[in-house]
Amino acid sequence: xxxxxxxxxxxxxxxxxxxxxxxxxxxxxxxxxxxxxxxxxxxxxxxxxxxxxxxxxxxxxxxxxxxxxxxxxxxxxxxxxxxxxxxxxxxxxxxxxxxxxxxxxxxxxxxxxxxxxxxxxxxxxxxxxxxxxxxxxxxxxxxxxxxxxxxxxxxxxxxxxxxxxxxxxxxxxxxxxxxxxxxxxxxxxxxxxxxxxxxxxxxxxxxxxxxxxxxxxxxxxxxxxxxxxxxxxxxxxxxxxxxxxxxxxxxxxxxxxxxxxxxxxxxxxxxxxxxxxxxxxxxxxxxxxxxxxxxxxxxxxxxxxxxxxxxxxxxxxxxxxxxxxxxxxxxxxxxxxxxxxxxxxxxxxxxxxxxxxxxxxxxxxxxxxxxxxxxxxxxxxxxxxxxxxxxxxxxxxxxxxxxxxxxxxxxxxxxxxxxxxxxxxxxxxxxxxxxxxxxxxxxxxxxxxxxxxxxxxxxxxxxxxxxxxxxxxxxxxxxxxxxxxxxxxxxxxxxxxxxxxxxxxxxxxxxxxxxxxxxxxxxxxxxxxxx
Numbered sequence: 001x002x003x004x005x006x007x008x009x010x011x012x013x014x015x016x017x018x019x020x021x022x023x024x025x026x027x028x029x030x031x032x033x034x035x036x037x038x039x040x041x042x043x044x045x046x047x048x049x050x051x052x053x054x055x056x057x058x059x060x061x062x063x064x065x066x067x068x069x070x071x072x073x074x075x076x077x078x079x080x081x082x083x084x085x086x087x088x089x090x091x092x093x094x095x096x097x098x099x100x101x102x103x104x105x106x107x108x109x110x111x112x113x114x115x116x117x118x119x120x121x122x123x124x125x126x127x128x129x130x131x132x133x134x135x136x137x138x139x140x141x142x143x144x145x146x147x148x149x150x151x152x153x154x155x156x157x158x159x160x161x162x163x164x165x166x167x168x169x170x171x172x173x174x175x176x177x178x179x180x181x182x183x184x185x186x187x188x189x190x191x192x193x194x195x196x197x198x199x200x201x202x203x204x205x206x207x208x209x210x211x212x213x214x215x216x217x218x219x220x221x222x223x224x225x226x227x228x229x230x231x232x233x234x235x236x237x238x239x240x241x242x243x244x245x246x247x248x249x250x251x252x253x254x255x256x257x258x259x260x261x262x263x264x265x266x267x268x269x270x271x272x273x274x275x276x277x278x279x280x281x282x283x284x285x286x287x288x289x290x291x292x293x294x295x296x297x298x299x300x301x302x303x304x305x306x307x308x309x310x311x312x313x314x315x316x317x318x319x320x321x322x323x324x325x326x327x328x329x330x331x332x333x334x335x336x337x338x339x340x341x342x343x344x345x346x347x348x349x350x351x352x353x354x355x356x357x358x359x360x361x362x363x364x365x366x367x368x369x370x371x372x373x374x375x376x377x378x379x380x381x382x383x384x385x386x387x388x389x390x391x392x393x394x395x396x397x398x399x400x401x402x403x404x405x406x407x408x409x410x411x412x413x414x415x416x417x418x419x420x421x422x423x424x425x426x427x428x429x430x431x432x433x434x435x436x437x438x439x440x441x442x443x444x445x446x447x448x449x450x451x452x453x454x455x456x457x458x459x460x461x462x463x464x465x466x467x468x469x470x471x472x473x474x475x476x477x478x479x480x481x482x483x484x485x486x487x488x489x490x491x492x493x494x495x496x497x498x499x500x501x502x503x504x505x506x507x508x509x510x511x512x513x514x515x516x517x518x519x520x521x522x523x524x525x526x527x528x529x530x531x
Contacts, residue, residue, distance in 0.1 A: 033082035039411035062423030063409035103179030163311025271301030306486035353439025
């Protein structure tokens, strides 16, 4: 890096230095990388240098061009201009296979996994074909155990939660023994304990000479892990710094030009129960699922209730039962505003006031090839007549309203969902459901992959919904997020739900212990079971 420019925006002098001949000792050098799309310039004259053994952060708000830049390095996107050097040698990386041959591996924010085959088969596809599937399976088990990223190699990918899929991507990347590892939001759905273990792995890799490019919106992670940082804004490099010498506030200013808004979480006025789950027990749908055992849960108007837990402990099964994707429950096991709903389909539950944000953005939260306007129709039907005719003008106006309110960077209401960055698509999906003014909102991983400014806005909107009388249930693996917005907390472990505890009385240590299933109502003081 260039320590003399730490914390400064790029100047003409800085740019001239970055465009000079690359040092032969550098692991990676980018010079003048530019990538244009019809509606946007994703990268404009981007230059970047990464040294061997360096953990280098790339920081920027949603849509700043970070993921596009990483895909260029990995060969899955071709730049329109610019040069790339790896270990002092100019290269043209035409595809991911060539990138892997150069020792470059990447963990994508949107996973590159085939749903219909197993974990081991997915990993095998990206490795040396001289290895047998049995050998790859053994390597996965060993690597997972070594790094605390436990996963069953025999499980079909479609049975995994988002957090488990992320573990697969990380393990697959580690098995390639990379010399340059690119991580795009690797901790977005990992628990704090898993993040700590991952950081141990990354520091060990760096000590062995592996260079790491690390994208994250979690500023405290960047400050704790990285020793260099390049800041992008609007596709351009706007600054470089040593994040260990920065604060969260100064990094926010570099990234978005301001500090994120501060939440005011005041005690709410709770009203009648809008969600009641009573003795909900359901057998797993497949051999790799989790049985739900005696779930009791209540969410009242005017409160936010959070569910914490390690991914794969029954959260997905519970969300399916609450959203209507699984209708096997007895009607009275799930009450929405007092109405038996356990056997109702999702559309019938929406009529009762329930809106739902799933954890998978593409494929469940949005149809990738449909426009943002048409994606509104997944959960909003007020612009559809009884004869099935669409009011396209009203639909586009509504989509434009969501885009403007939640600052979604997109080419307008007609932009297809898959054209958006992960964070911007998340903002649109969450905004779509919040703008519906639900009685009951259930949201999974609400700020997955969004920048600090957008995360603060989404959390503020959730609290505003609560203050307007909505009941909100948040399932998240971000403990900081749950502590920030929730009035009460539960923990899910092995298909069971803990008693609830007032957030003010909870601690990270207590929640961590409960994640192992270690809870006793008598030991939680003022904690209470939500009937």
